[in-house]
Amino acid sequence: MKNASAQVNITINGKELQVEEGISILFAARQNDIYIPTLCHHPALSEWGGCRLCVVEVDGSPKLAASCVTPVRGGMSIVTDNDRIVESRRTMLEFLFAERNHNCMFCPRSGECELQRLAYELQMDHLTVAFSFKEFPTDVTSRYMAIDHNRCILCGRCIRACQEIAGAQVLGFHHRGPKTMIGMDLKTERSNSTCMDCGVCMQVCPTGAISNRFRSHYAVKGHAPTSEKVESFCSLCGLMCPTDLYAGNNQLIRVDGCLSETAGRPDKGQLCYKGRFQVFQAPAGRLTQPLVRQPDGTWEVATWKDAIQIVAGKMADIQKINSGKALFGITSGMVSNEELILFKELMEKGWSAGYVDTLDGRYFRNLAAVYSKGNGAIAEASWKTIGESDFVLIVGGNPVRTQPLLTSLLRKRNYEENLKLAMVSHIDEQPSFITDYIHVHGHHLADLLRTLAVEAAALRKDNPAAGSKQSKGTATRLSQIGLADKEQGMFTSMARCYAEAKNPLIIIDTAVTGMTDCDCIAPILDLAKLKTAKGQEGQNLLILKPAGNSIGAWRAGIAAPSAPEGKDHLKGGIVLMGEEPALDEDLLGRIHSSEFVAVLTSYALPEWLDRAHVLIPKPMWMEQDGTFMSLDALEKAYRCRTLLPPEGVRPTWESLAAMEESIGMKNRIKSWDELRKKTEEMM
Amino acid sequence: MGKPKIATVWLEGCAGCHMSFLDLDEALLDILPLVELTVSPITDFKDFRFPEVELGIIEGGIGNEEQLEIARHLRSKAKIIMTWGDCAVFGGINTLRNWIPQKEVLHRGYVASESTVGGVIPMHAEIPRLLDHVIPVNQAITVDAYIPGCPPSPEVIAYSLTEILKGKIPVLPSEMIHFD
Numbered sequence: 066m067k068n069a070s071a072q073v074n075i076t077i078n079g080k081e082l083q084v085e086e087g088i089s090i091l092f093a094a095r096q097n098d099i100y101i102p103t104l105c106h107h108p109a110l111s112e113w114g115g116c117r118l119c120v121v122e123v124d125g126s127p128k129l130a131a132s133c134v135t136p137v138r139g140g141m142s143i144v145t146d147n148d149r150i151v152e153s154r155r156t157m158l159e160f161l162f163a164e165r166n167h168n169c170m171f172c173p174r175s176g177e178c179e180l181q182r183l184a185y186e187l188q189m190d191h192l193t194v195a196f197s198f199k200e201f202p203t204d205v206t207s208r209y210m211a212i213d214h215n216r217c218i219l220c221g222r223c224i225r226a227c228q229e230i231a232g233a234q235v236l237g238f239h240h241r242g243p244k245t246m247i248g249m250d251l252k253t254e255r256s257n258s259t260c261m262d263c264g265v266c267m268q269v270c271p272t273g274a275i276s277n278r279f280r281s282h283y284a285v286k287g288h289a290p291t292s293e294k295v296e297s298f299c300s301l302c303g304l305m306c307p308t309d310l311y312a313g314n315n316q317l318i319r320v321d322g323c324l325s326e327t328a329g330r331p332d333k334g335q336l337c338y339k340g341r342f343q344v345f346q347a348p349a350g351r352l353t354q355p356l357v358r359q360p361d362g363t364w365e366v367a368t369w370k371d372a373i374q375i376v377a378g379k380m381a382d383i384q385k386i387n388s389g390k391a392l393f394g395i396t397s398g399m400v401s402n403e404e405l406i407l408f409k410e411l412m413e414k415g416w417s418a419g420y421v422d423t424l425d426g427r428y429f430r431n432l433a434a435v436y437s438k439g440n441g442a443i444a445e446a447s448w449k450t451i452g453e454s455d456f457v458l459i460v461g462g463n464p465v466r467t468q469p470l471l472t473s474l475l476r477k478r479n480y481e482e483n484l485k486l487a488m489v490s491h492i493d494e495q496p497s498f499i500t501d502y503i504h505v506h507g508h509h510l511a512d513l514l515r516t517l518a519v520e521a522a523a524l525r526k527d528n529p530a531a532g533s534k535q536s537k538g539t540a541t542r543l544s545q546i547g548l549a550d551k552e553q554g555m556f557t558s559m560a561r562c563y564a565e566a567k568n569p570l571i572i573i574d575t576a577v578t579g580m581t582d583c584d585c586i587a588p589i590l591d592l593a594k595l596k597t598a599k600g601q602e603g604q605n606l607l608i609l610k611p612a613g614n615s616i617g618a619w620r621a622g623i624a625a626p627s628a629p630e631g632k633d634h635l636k637g638g639i640v641l642m643g644e645e646p647a648l649d650e651d652l653l654g655r656i657h658s659s660e661f662v663a664v665l666t667s668y669a670l671p672e673w674l675d676r677a678h679v680l681i682p683k684p685m686w687m688e689q690d691g692t693f694m695s696l697d698a699l700e701k702a703y704r705c706r707t708l709l710p711p712e713g714v715r716p717t718w719e720s721l722a723a724m725e726e727s728i729g730m731k732n733r734i735k736s737w738d739e740l741r742k743k744t745e746e747m748m
Numbered sequence: 749m750g751k752p753k754i755a756t757v758w759l760e761g762c763a764g765c766h767m768s769f770l771d772l773d774e775a776l777l778d779i780l781p782l783v784e785l786t787v788s789p790i791t792d793f794k795d796f797r798f799p800e801v802e803l804g805i806i807e808g809g810i811g812n813e814e815q816l817e818i819a820r821h822l823r824s825k826a827k828i829i830m831t832w833g834d835c836a837v838f839g840g841i842n843t844l845r846n847w848i849p850q851k852e853v854l855h856r857g858y859v860a861s862e863s864t865v866g867g868v869i870p871m872h873a874e875i876p877r878l879l880d881h882v883i884p885v886n887q888a889i890t891v892d893a894y895i896p897g898c899p900p901s902p903e904v905i906a907y908s909l910t911e912i913l914k915g916k917i918p919v920l921p922s923e924m925i926h927f928d
């Protein structure tokens with residue numbers, strides 16, 4: 066038997082090398098820092114061998130070999146660079162340029178295109194063949210990506226990425242010969258296909274064929290690409306996907322997933338449409354200077370110092386008359402742990418505020434049974450277990466919306482390994498890849514879950530009374546809930562799958578935790594506990610969170626333990642700290658009649674201009690440092706800023722610290738490092 | 749040999765390449781005394797009966813019969829033909845019309861354009877006919893030197909001329925090649 070890592074001797078360009086048997090010539094060359102140009106090859110994808118840019122001469126054979134798909138053999142003599150090879154490569158390039166429209170001066174990818182770069186490198190300064198001038202369609206039906214088939218070189222990278230990384234199997238070659246085109250499912254357009262807009266096809270596309278509709282380097286940088294790469298991560302949903310951000314002229318140009326870096330993650334560096342595209346969609350009205358509302362209702366620019374003074378003064382006035390009970394602090398869950406800690410300190414210690422909460426406090430309170438301190442508190446499952454479970458039950462709304470990446474991973478495992486998936490929901494929206502799906506009305510969801518827990522308990526293998534029959538009363542309860550026969554069958558199969566699964570996972574969507582009258586959590590816990598040992602409760606429970614750092618805010622103890630009460634709630638003075646424009650309708654309604662509203666925000670949104678009294682600008686997420694927590698609270702990471710904030714916009718912590726100073730708080734935080742250290746200790 | 753004679757023409761292009769030439773600024777003062785510029789849009793010659801020249805420079809692709817004739821004529825008079833810019837080298841932005849039927853192109857331009865009322869497609873013996881496609885110069889005549897770029901930067905233009913003055917046919921090194 067051959068040893069897996071048997072070594073063979075080969076020569077490349079006369080240099081004798083010892084390499085592992087069976088690896089490709091290309092790989093052997095790269096290992097030894099010998100350059101071979103490539104186009105259809107991508108380090109994160111399987112080899113295809115279609116472009117023939119990587120050809121080399123093997124043992125002087127007249128036929129050149131594609132090095133990416135030719136394995137090394139002992140004694141092989143390889144030449145990577147001579148006139149004949151270069152000529153052959155240049156001819157392949159010429160064909161690619163002649164075949165479709167590669168007029169770079171109006172291509173979004175110009176300056177960072179691999180095809181173009183190779184043409185420069187191989188000095189393809191003209192074509193010896195005639196252009197075909199055949200027209201291909203352009204697909205702009207997705208709001209995120211455009212596909213211009215006129216720029217496509219049919220390298221198949223996108224197809225392989227969609228299959229191997231996204232696991233979506235959306236893309237494929239359609240038609241034959243010169244008419245070949247990339248197709249979406251069986252169609253030509255992205256809209257209404259099963260594409261999830263993850264954009265990994267765009268990331269690996271070497272040309273301008275698939276491009277970002279929000280930004281091209283050309284629009285930002287002109288002729289000379291000067292973008293800088295910053296290693297970062299996305300903080301939009303708590304999965305903290307590692308990213309490479311490219312910025313030029315202080316503008317974000319491109320967001321790439323880290324395809325080669327798995328770091329224990331089950332996702333292979335895929336991103337979702339939020340992390341890749343929504344980050345380009347800033348609302349209008351960037352706030353760059355503090356604004357103060359005048360007695361006549363108009364807004365006027367103020368200095369930062371004055372604005373801080375006004376906020377501190379107003380809050381003190383209200384406090385004097387009505388005590389701290391009339392002061393309120395509300396923060397979004399999209400901000401960093403540091404901002405949260407300082408905000409809490411200012412509100413609670415500085416102002417003895419009556420009520421401090423997060424925008425998503427309701428979700429927290431519904432989950433009180435999970436997060437209650439003391440004996441009841443349970444740990445949550447690591448989101449990464451999604452890669453190991455043998456049965457996944459989703460409770461609540463369509464996870465394609467809330468957690469596109471998790472959903473994509475589920476779909477991938479479903480396609481590739483036949484992972485069993487089931488869903489019960491009060492929102493009628495069935496994901497296409499989930500067949501076991503039961504929809505009930507919101508007020509029946511808890512009942513259904515309760516019945517499911519009873520049924521699953523009865524079907525458990527270790528239950529001596531377990532039989533193949535439904536437990537008593539189940540059918541009646543299901544009929545009361547309104548389940549048709551077919552759904553009752555599905556119910557039984559769900560209960561059985563759950564009972565028999567070795568490693569089942571329950572995902573609670575935000576559509577459940579966000580319900581106004583939510584009584585679903587207790588039955589879900591009962592269900593979960595059936596499959597965990599004592600002390601391990603919750604290890605099979607994945608709770609989705611509404612905001613990127615919800616869990617940070619909850620762990621910092623900011624979410625209020627009980628719901629606000631009384632008509633005077635939010636009537637007094639309020640400081641709001643926000644990042645996302647996802648505004649809470651209820652909150653907006655209430656603060657209309659508040660005496661004083663100050664908002665720390667990146668954008669002068671109409672909602673704020675309508676209701677607030679002072680607006681203090683803050684950097685947006687890419688413009689300041691901070692620590693964030695993963696949605697399962699198991700990881701933390703510190704991110705440095707990628708862009709500079711607009712001139713004059715101070716980091717949020719400075720504004721909060723200045724408020725502390727102006728009310729003369731003792732033991733205040735005086736520097737970022739101090740704040741960072743304190744945050745580290747507290748969370 | 750006296751000063752080498754140069755003729756330059758501007759066919760289907762935007763004048764950008766000639767602008768890049770003028771953009772040489774002071775460097776232009778170093779080059780101009782070394783050559784004799786004959787027919788050129790810069791010297792505002794209206795007469796395209798070229799003298800015999802050492803170097804013929806072409807900006808722009810070939811999109812109509814007149815341009816085709818000028819290119820052929822220049823080829824017959826010039827020892828070396830050098831093409832400047834993506835339009836001359838590849839066809840460039842003008843080739844956008846190649847993906848659209850010619851009838852439609854003319855109709856869009858002369859009849860259906862938003863500012864036109866009662867437009868007609870002009871036809872006259874003195875108006876050069878469009879070719880089916882805009883083509884790069886090397887599809888019509890033999891070309892000796894290719895300087896792509898949209899436009900080539902002044903540095904690249906300078907390089908192309910100094911190489912010629914050294915008696916060489918310029919071949920751009922990788923870092924000077926640009927298609928945008």
Ligand code: SF4
Pocket residue numbers: 166167168169170172173174175176178179180181216272273274927
């Ligand atoms: S895909 Fe690349 S080579 Fe083609 S036009 Fe765009 S930049 Fe140029």
Ligand code: SF4
Pocket residue numbers: 226227231233234235236259260261262263264265266267
């Ligand atoms: S965006 Fe993602 S899912 Fe859609 S086609 Fe591309 S790789 Fe496939």
Ligand code: SF4
Pocket residue numbers: 216217218219220221222223224247266269270271272274275
């Ligand atoms: S769209 Fe891009 S990645 Fe896909 S085949 Fe065409 S050039 Fe290659």
Ligand code: SF4
Pocket residue numbers: 299300301302303304305306336337338339340341469470471
């Ligand atoms: S899955 Fe979450 S962390 Fe990853 S890119 Fe999407 S929003 Fe960002």
Ligand code: FES
Pocket residue numbers: 102103104105106113114115116117118119120131132133134
């Ligand atoms: S890179 Fe080897 S054939 Fe394309």
